[in-house]
Amino acid sequence: MSLLSKANRKTSLSRFINRDENLKRTIDTKDLIMMGVGAVIGAGIFITPGTVAATVAGPGVMISFVLATIVCTLCAMCYAEFSSAIPITGSAYTFGNIVFGEITGWIIGWGLILEYMLSVAAVSASWSSYFQSFLRGIGITIPKAISANYNPGKGTYVDLIAVVIVLFISWILMRGVKTSAKLNDIMVIVKIAIILIFIVVGFFFIKPGNWQPFLPFGVHGVFQGASLVFFAYLGFDVIASSAGEVKNPKKTMPRGIVGTLFICTILYILVSVVLTGIVPYKDLNVSDPVAYAIHYINLDKLGILISIGALAGMFTMMVNMVFSSSRLIYSIGRDGLFPKKLSKIDHKTNVPKRSIVFVTIIIAFMGGFVSLDKLVSLVNIGTLVAFTFMSIGIIPLRKRKDIKNNDGFKVPWYPVLPVISAALCIYLLTQLSLETWLTAIVWFVIGLIIYFGYGIKHSLSNNKT
Template sequence: MKNIFKKESVENYVKADSHLVRSLHAKDLVALGIGAVIGTGIFILPGHEAALHAGPAVSIAFLIAALVSGMVGMAYAEFSSAMPVAGSAYSFGSVIYGEFVGWLLGWALILEYFLAVSAEATGFASYFNNNILAAIGVHVPKALQAGPMEGGVINLTAALIVLVVAVIILHGVDLSKRIENTAVVIKVAIIILFIVVGIFYIKSSNYVPFYPKQFHSSPWGLGGISTAAATVFFAFIGFDALAANSAETVDPGKNVVKGIIGTVIVAVILYVAFSFVLTGVVNYSKLNVDDPAAYALQVVGLSGWNKIITIGALIGIFTAMITMFFGGSRLVYALGRDGLLPKFMGKITKKHAVPTNAIIIATIVQTFFAGMVPLTELASLINAGTLLAFAFISFGIIPLRKRKDIVNEGFKMPWYPFLPILSGLLSVYFIIMLPNLTKISVTSWLILGVIFYFAYGLHHSKLQNNEQ
């Protein structure tokens, strides 16, 4: 038996990632972070979670999720400062816990990233088909609006938008950065517009009861709020995506934490305000739809505003796809770089300095899921892996601080060791609060990952074979 807990060195990762170009600054990371966090999580999930788990208290659930993610984000920032390499939680885990744990984190996050992009794509398709194409008299046949699980053949719009994003990602960091920086300003402005306009149509009666009794499950009657909070964590995988870009960031010791903190502040304000106004405009019981903001404005007769909000949602979801796609392809590259996945996935194409093969693999898988699987099924599967990575990264701050061979002159998580332990325990709590189907599905995926590691990864690992 080889040493499956053998630890990788930071120097090897830095050397392997030297072909990636450092061109991202703090403002670019904030744009990428907001690009990931302000997408399907805000434009679609508040409606579903209000109707199914929390009622108007969904705003409290999202506040809790954002604050916990902010704590974990600081742990990611410290790791990125100490190890400015690609691969985020996978690479960090391989250095701190050993290759096997790193692999499991990477394997879990591959599922998260791929399904997150696919979920964003199905959300995009819902807004586009229902509010843009329908408005100009174009009606997509049912067979092309949904996959086999919903009685159709393929969600064509969702599949096509994944391909469009893939083309952008293949052209490198600079094009992605320019699109993100422009689009983020537009979508934040439109969300603020919805909040400002919606305030005038709030009915206080819609807030009563604020936290309906049917959602008062255990523990302590907070089960509904906890489940709603756990369900939105996939949006905050954007922090992992920011860390995944550490190898392409200028002065990561300072800029990654600025990107994460900036993203947290914007996310807290927008998520809470958006969901609070949404549930005030329309009764929570009617919000179990894929385009709740547009629907809410339709209900109060603001059809013109409805189109503006739809454009904001499309831009928001599109930019979220770019960030998620970016992070997922870099993770596949990192696993290929280390031999745990086939080595051709770890190759960098010189023309645009991107991992082309990793991007192509990600495109194929994400297009399939976007075209074939419904949004609700995708969203329910995404969160467990994200929270698993959050827990390991939070607890990992403790052994990181004890490593004498890793020098960190940049950001360090405050209130050590209390804050890392608290954020780790909260991540574990929200894993427990996920629906049972989600936990079973992700456990099955992890078992498959263990089998793949022992059948392939262990024998081809550069670390195990002492390759540099």
């Protein structure tokens, strides 16, 4: 068999399902929706609506969220069908492997590694900043040397809090899926409760005059805003990473994905309405627009509660992203493209502890020592590449003869909606900067070197007849 034939070989669904037999199915619909909301509603809801309103969309940012929701809904429906038809761990990596071939699955997986790990590392640094601000509010100051990433010129060497929070999350996840799910549920409830308090209290301070003009930047600004707020939804795809641990996945996975998107959309739009109603949109270009709005109406004590909500939001996002990245590494190791040791399951907790340790070391190092300001935009490419493949992948999925009787969710108006979804994702990819694309190309070249240097030789699919 030629090298190209090996790289494009498709593995049967039955073999992938057998590879996940050591995972225990313990996650139900409630856990899945909580996981999704925990991943999606992070720092973004406390920042994105305000900055986008101030810079490109004005009060029309609420329409931007509606437009972004349409794109995400199309992608979500494609993910829901894949998760229903192929209920196995690995998300878009495994789905791409089955319907397109191993090399395409690897490219998708390599992009997702970039998304998951960079996003957690960046948020861990933000969590540290918020937490240090909270500590200063009660009279506690962290020594400067351990307060930020490595920058001797400014007297900082390691962001110790960022490292510690990642290690703590890793410890939680190693105790088992149910343990981490319970803590995640509590934190998500706290986060949603605080957001709802802001919405209800803020409603009484809305001044309709602040919504005039509604489209100060024109219709173009609303569409540009949609391309920006789209990334506030990143994270709903992590639900698909847990398919191998979900009860009754044909029903649970679609419900979890669609339910997550519905809840998050309502919260984003309501926050946008209240935020732009309280404060003139021009004043919202700050790092903490929600907290700024609370201080604007002289409710300073409520601002402390908002800070707690932001911390809870970022915490649950990190928990779910670390969970998903460890399952992705597990899946790649399971298939032989990474060392098989990374796919070993601990029999006491039924979790892949080695893959958790692997991602923890990388994330903790990046969050504690590396400045990620210029790298965070790479998260977008990894995600949109996966979304594009998953959208168009519905077409070959339905043609696979070994994937029969999918009596779960199916994308309506096939094949029109999957094609539209892929086209919209490609459009958003074209909006990313040249610098981001050049850096991403380097990342994917490194990935191809690893695949052809190690992965293809050890691939479980290519070493079985």
